[in-house]
Amino acid sequence: MTKIPYGRQDIDEADVNAVVEVLRSDFLTQGPVVPRFERAVAEYSGVEYALAVNSATSALHIACLALGLGPGDWLWTSPITFVASSNCALYCGAKVDFVDIDKHTYNLSPHALERKLVQAERDGRLPKIIVVVHLCGQASDLAAIHTLGKRYGFSIIEDASHAIGGRYQNRPIGDCRYSDVTVFSFHPVKIITSGEGGMAVTNSAELASRMSLLRSHGITRDPALMTHEPDGPWYYQQVDLGYNYRMTELQGALGLSQMARVDAYVGRRHELARRYDRMLKEFPVTVPWQHPDGYSGLHLYVIRLQLDAIKGSHKDVFKSMQAQGIGVNLHYIPVHMQPYYQSMGFKRGDYPEAEAYYSEAMTIPMYPTMTYDQQNLVMSALEKALA
């Protein structure tokens, strides 16, 4: 039985009241609360437009479509991410490729990216979109990737599912200074939650308008977007093929209420991470490297086992931690090693840094309501697991 999970949500009375208030109101969906949540995230992130949807996966999908991704196009991302970061390309009929990670940050390596772009230009298969994942909440090297984007003509989607509350170059992650769209996830294990939910933010009015159509069947009631004058006051038009990706008012209310605590959550995560850093000093593990100029959202605390200094295997350490009730996890199995991707031709050995990471990584529990006592339990379990 897991006594300490790797992550968990925090729900307070204000959250409960916010959701109950919606339940007693006139609108369970398409009411006034979701737009307020969108405003709150847009203002917090320093970005113009925000579109709430039912998951970050949906946000990635409509962002790709809005950027024109389709059959024959390529989308590149990091292999160390959740499968949604690359599946979005497949939804659009496009092809996926990966760029190996940096050995310190575990984010997509700008150097590996540049090498791959040089080759792709020769082969005539440059990517249309790069999905840049801010793994564990730490920003990728966006400035460098943006410069390459200008040179090679690709668009950038930031997958900031781990990163709301984090900062890059002293600005909020999600301000889209170096990207076309940023997406956030509000799944319960993430920094703030709306139960399920996600958001796409952008500074482009055009992308915002397209994503707004795509999240709701491609239907509009705005005469300016119609092909002709409305037939009458009942009229709406379907002008594109969209989806039902809308967020409910219940989710919006929970998300909006949680936004009030995003800074406190990330601050607490930093306290816990600093304490782990100190306590793990004498352990045969590598603690997460943190960019001195950045401020991570710290969604995850990933250690790498120094296997040559440990008796047991990677698997043994996981089993021991789990047997001791500690909910360790592995973020992530490299996407190219998933059977679905292997059937597309990806092989073990394609991305050596990602695979080396996979052979040593372990996420240990960290969440804002975690106590120092719970953290001490994780530490003593780890001491046993590594002995």
Ligand SMILES: *Cc1c(COP(=O)(O)O)cnc(C)c1O
């Ligand atoms: C959680 C996650 C997603 C998907 O988020 P959902 O809201 O569950 O769809 C996408 N990318 C990354 C990196 C994630 O961690």
